[in-house]
Amino acid sequence: MSTLTHAPEHPPHDTRSAPRTRSGSRPLTGTLALARLSVRVDRIRALVWVLGAGAMGFYFAHAIQIIAEDDTALASLAGLYADPVGRMMVGPGFGMDDPTHERFFAAGYAVFIYILIALMSIFTVVRHTRADEQAGRAELVRANVVGRHATLTATLLVTAGLVVTASALVLVGALTAGYAWEGSLLVATTAAAVGLFFTGATATMAQLGESSRSATALSGGLLGLAYVIRMAGDAPEVGGTALSWASPLGWAQQTAPYVDDRWWPLLPLAGGAVVLAGLGYWLSTRRDVGAGLLPARLGRAEGRPSLGTPLGLALRSLLGTLRGWTIALVLTSLMFGSYAQTMLDSADALPPELAGVFVGEDIMLGYLAYIALFMAVFVTAAGVGSLQQVRGEETSGRAEYGLSAPLSRTAWLGAHLTVTIAGVLLILVAVGAAMGAGAALSLEEGGASRFGELLAAGVLKAPAVLSIVGIVTALLGWLPRLAVPVGWLLVAFSAIIGTFGSLLELPDVVFDLDPFGHLADYPVEAIAWEPVIWLTAIGAAGIAIGLLGWRRREVGRI
Numbered sequence: 001m002s003t004l005t006h007a008p009e010h011p012p013h014d015t016r017s018a019p020r021t022r023s024g025s026r027p028l029t030g031t032l033a034l035a036r037l038s039v040r041v042d043r044i045r046a047l048v049w050v051l052g053a054g055a056m057g058f059y060f061a062h063a064i065q066i067i068a069e070d071d072t073a074l075a076s077l078a079g080l081y082a083d084p085v086g087r088m089m090v091g092p093g094f095g096m097d098d099p100t101h102e103r104f105f106a107a108g109y110a111v112f113i114y115i116l117i118a119l120m121s122i123f124t125v126v127r128h129t130r131a132d133e134q135a136g137r138a139e140l141v142r143a144n145v146v147g148r149h150a151t152l153t154a155t156l157l158v159t160a161g162l163v164v165t166a167s168a169l170v171l172v173g174a175l176t177a178g179y180a181w182e183g184s185l186l187v188a189t190t191a192a193a194v195g196l197f198f199t200g201a202t203a204t205m206a207q208l209g210e211s212s213r214s215a216t217a218l219s220g221g222l223l224g225l226a227y228v229i230r231m232a233g234d235a236p237e238v239g240g241t242a243l244s245w246a247s248p249l250g251w252a253q254q255t256a257p258y259v260d261d262r263w264w265p266l267l268p269l270a271g272g273a274v275v276l277a278g279l280g281y282w283l284s285t286r287r288d289v290g291a292g293l294l295p296a297r298l299g300r301a302e303g304r305p306s307l308g309t310p311l312g313l314a315l316r317s318l319l320g321t322l323r324g325w326t327i328a329l330v331l332t333s334l335m336f337g338s339y340a341q342t343m344l345d346s347a348d349a350l351p352p353e354l355a356g357v358f359v360g361e362d363i364m365l366g367y368l369a370y371i372a373l374f375m376a377v378f379v380t381a382a383g384v385g386s387l388q389q390v391r392g393e394e395t396s397g398r399a400e401y402g403l404s405a406p407l408s409r410t411a412w413l414g415a416h417l418t419v420t421i422a423g424v425l426l427i428l429v430a431v432g433a434a435m436g437a438g439a440a441l442s443l444e445e446g447g448a449s450r451f452g453e454l455l456a457a458g459v460l461k462a463p464a465v466l467s468i469v470g471i472v473t474a475l476l477g478w479l480p481r482l483a484v485p486v487g488w489l490l491v492a493f494s495a496i497i498g499t500f501g502s503l504l505e506l507p508d509v510v511f512d513l514d515p516f517g518h519l520a521d522y523p524v525e526a527i528a529w530e531p532v533i534w535l536t537a538i539g540a541a542g543i544a545i546g547l548l549g550w551r552r553r554e555v556g557r558i
Contacts, residue, residue, distance in 0.1 A: 432458020
């Protein structure tokens, strides 16, 4: 008996010309299937993002025509952005020496559309890359016939599609307002370029950290840094300074729609998007699934005894999020407070429309009261972000592990709420202290007396913050899928009303829906205790209702 051995009649196909992964599949195998899956899973969330960006563009484009019906009113409003403080808030103020409705739209509102689309890109990329790896879904997908780069490619394609669709809706909103075609197309294209830039940036950031939280923090920090650099660059003079060109948002606003209609500043945005996306691909080949390139800090050899308690475990889970918000908001408050002397010096030269944004006859105190409100809205965002992480603990299944111990549901959620509430209160104190310190150091006279006032101004916003935390907690207990979206919607609503409320002709009922609008603008106005009491009561009631719902519903409910 013998075994015949001979060469095969047909030699195997030469695969050297087609690069393959170790599993034998091509790098992009399964890309379209994963893209369809991402669209299917994200259909509701994506629709909300796209329609929200489109609605914002449509509203801003038409609102200015209602606010300023004639040239006289428009010219007076243009003074908002001819002033350094106004340029610091919204941009370099191109065309405000000869304002039109379309120029006002581009100079005053377009940057917020860019930021919203950038946030959509950040959250979408993180959710379909790092968040899937963290939850273990990526490994299940890669166990199939899927190329190494298929997931990232599908994510980039889906995100780019959302960005382009949202930008197209912004174009429709501008055109329906009767604005020039070229300038409107430039605004929409710039919005798309900003979105794609942060899509590529997030593709890189997703390779660095070990969690979706770190990827979001890195990408969001980049966006925040871009805005701060733009503020510092645009404030000194109309058209911005050299520092404006150090920011992606600065590049976007240097296009000067409806004025110069410059397209070439989009080149660094487009080039940056391509380079950063390519870097993301390259970095993804240098790490394992679920791992990050940045070295993780080594933990203790033995866990602290506090980790054996609900409160200690909650503090360990939420501390990173709250600490990141604290650092960012304290630095921002310190910077805003340092403008106190500038406001005092330019009080007489401020246009009446800008002065009208600030409460009271003392422009400097009105400015600081406005900043206290502005920062309190961001503190609320920190609270909503913390509750979003609590929801993530549930959807990822980690909450069930915790509840498998001899631990009641009320104790688990109550511990996380305790850390969240204590965290936002401490951030309010830190923000007020930083703003007071900045004002005290910048003011030539009476600076020390302002420290205590501004510290109190920050703390007195706590009832409004707690009311929103209570509403989100109530939804977390009974309607968990709505909790996080509604929380962010309330934050955005408060930010828009607090920033543009005095310029928008809205019904009183809309202003009544803003929790911050019921509180006195201390230190300009005397403290009104009635809204403090009932806003605190709303927060307490929401927390109680949320705890009750949490005890009754199924844990892990999606």
